[in-house]
Amino acid sequence: MSEDTKEEIYRPDLFVTDGSGTRLVGGCCKKCSYHTFPKYFACPNCFSDEIEDVLLNPIGKLHAFTIVRRSMPDYPVPYGLGLVDFPTNFPSAVRVMAQIESKDLENLQTETDMKIVIGAVRKNKDGGDIKSYKFARS
Amino acid sequence: MRDVYILGVGTTPCGRFPEKGAHILGREAAWAAIQDAEINPRDIEIVFCGHVYQGMGVGQRTLKEIGLVGQPVINVEGACGSGTLAFWESWRSIAYGQFDIALALGVENLSKVLSGGPLPLDEEDIEVALGMGMPALYAMRAQRYMQEYGVTSEQLAKVVVKSRKHAAMNPIAQYRKEITIEEVLDSPMIADPLTRNQCCPVGDASAAAVLCSGDLVKKLAKKQPVKVLGCVAQSGKYASAEKLTCDPSENVTRTSRLAYEMAGLGPEDMDLAEIHDAFSIAEMIVCEALGFCEKGAGFRLIDEERTSLGGDIVVNPSGGLLSRGHPVGATGLLQTAEIVWHLRGEAGDRQVEGANVGIIETMGGAQPAMDGITCVVSILGT
Numbered sequence: 001m002s003e004d005t006k007e008e009i010y011r012p013d014l015f016v017t018d019g020s021g022t023r024l025v026g027g028c029c030k031k032c033s034y035h036t037f038p039k040y041f042a043c044p045n046c047f048s049d050e051i052e053d054v055l056l057n058p059i060g061k062l063h064a065f066t067i068v069r070r071s072m073p074d075y076p077v078p079y080g081l082g083l084v085d086f087p088t089n090f091p092s093a094v095r096v097m098a099q100i101e102s103k104d105l106e107n108l109q110t111e112t113d114m115k116i117v118i119g120a121v122r123k124n125k126d127g128g129d130i131k132s133y134k135f136a137r138s
Numbered sequence: 139m140r141d142v143y144i145l146g147v148g149t150t151p152c153g154r155f156p157e158k159g160a161h162i163l164g165r166e167a168a169w170a171a172i173q174d175a176e177i178n179p180r181d182i183e184i185v186f187c188g189h190v191y192q193g194m195g196v197g198q199r200t201l202k203e204i205g206l207v208g209q210p211v212i213n214v215e216g217a218c219g220s221g222t223l224a225f226w227e228s229w230r231s232i233a234y235g236q237f238d239i240a241l242a243l244g245v246e247n248l249s250k251v252l253s254g255g256p257l258p259l260d261e262e263d264i265e266v267a268l269g270m271g272m273p274a275l276y277a278m279r280a281q282r283y284m285q286e287y288g289v290t291s292e293q294l295a296k297v298v299v300k301s302r303k304h305a306a307m308n309p310i311a312q313y314r315k316e317i318t319i320e321e322v323l324d325s326p327m328i329a330d331p332l333t334r335n336q337c338c339p340v341g342d343a344s345a346a347a348v349l350c351s352g353d354l355v356k357k358l359a360k361k362q363p364v365k366v367l368g369c370v371a372q373s374g375k376y377a378s379a380e381k382l383t384c385d386p387s388e389n390v391t392r393t394s395r396l397a398y399e400m401a402g403l404g405p406e407d408m409d410l411a412e413i414h415d416a417f418s419i420a421e422m423i424v425c426e427a428l429g430f431c432e433k434g435a436g437f438r439l440i441d442e443e444r445t446s447l448g449g450d451i452v453v454n455p456s457g458g459l460l461s462r463g464h465p466v467g468a469t470g471l472l473q474t475a476e477i478v479w480h481l482r483g484e485a486g487d488r489q490v491e492g493a494n495v496g497i498i499e500t501m502g503g504a505q506p507a508m509d510g511i512t513c514v515v516s517i518l519g520t
Contacts, residue, residue, distance in 0.1 A: 010267055010268070011264060011267075014264070036507070037507070038264065038506075044376045063282065064278040064279070064281050064282035065278060065281060066274055066277035066278045066280075066281055066329045066330050066331075066332075067327075067329065067330045068269065068271075068273075068274045068277075068328075068329045069326070069327045069328060069329060069330070070255060070256075070273070070326070070328045070329070070334075071255075071256065071269060071271060071274070072255065072256060072258070072269075072271060075269050079269060081269055081270060081274050081278065081329075082278070083278055094507075095377070095507065097265045097268070097270060097506065098268050099268055099269050110282070110285060121267075121268050121269055122267075122269065132267075132268060
């Protein structure tokens, strides 16, 4: 790995970090307030194209997970992968998939409260980390 | 809407054939289907060619090898459902009166694309970019399903044991050696709880079917024709956390209900099924979605051997995707050929006795927050 390897961020538009932590940026329909992640061009519920950015709830619940032990090139294994439901007022939750950051993947359990963190998700062609949003136990 | 019949089917074996391009595999299957139908190839008015990774003009590239030039050739892509989507296109082009004779073809040489591991997916898809492959997606489905319904790893493994047992009797299957529960579970873990033997292999093959209108079937049919009783294609809807678990059951349920309605039949009328068991867990989820049992009871069908040869609803007598193989674009037409052989009584040692009606289900692809990309369900009868 060369010294000038730069850290890359995948889709920095999908999350924001401030003093209180990291939150995912989804879409919310101005007409019917249906939430999605990521933001779509038109609302899946009412077809309005007036969609605004919305910060998803900082904490969601783990719906399902796996430990990936064989993967595509550039993805160091093993890593956790999960589906997390973030509560919204409409629909009841938005389900998001991402990697799980944990030193204790073997003991993951569904319904655990999960937060968003930033961490390495894969390698770039120079061997440097590409980082993005991940889940971690809250 | 007009009646549509299958006059003939043909396939190559399933396996690793890196030296045979898709067009070489494709010409063998297309020619075999034409020979089986005993028609003049020149009478084919339109061809639909399903594939995923075979590049520009693969249908035309294939058909020029057997003199089938000039007529329209439409290349069709619908992820793992590409083959049956080509079949659906062929069916509707005849059912709605535009053509009388069509060839549905599916081709794939995956060995030229990858040596092993998960299928290459589109990195514009954020979940793929973050590390989701198809095995990982099905692994999460399996994890949640096992927890919700109290299913064990041994029960998941039994799907593979049954699949290999069936495939051992199928001369075109990729994996023809029987296997034990222990061997399934002891193979390397790919994504917990799915071991390698619970994932379909990388493979190459082609399969084809010749379809014709009810108006011409008496004149053209040399063998017992097989009637298309129902044929429906749908795509996935938004999968919300509120309504769905992370499985493709809504899409399969919706598509199969429409196909049953078209056929005027129900799940209880099916004698056999060829379904999309890309991973062990998929067979349980799909059996439930097709209405063979209640939600969460799919593992009991396996435990009670109701889906094994000799059972009341035989599932994947070919060995399915897990053992016959899953050359993605060809899969749907391999499934179709298998059902046709059983309905004609030509399936050899694995023949389902007295098979009158069979169902084919193919499920393709994944998208963030969507319930699969493509689902095609066909019901065939004598």
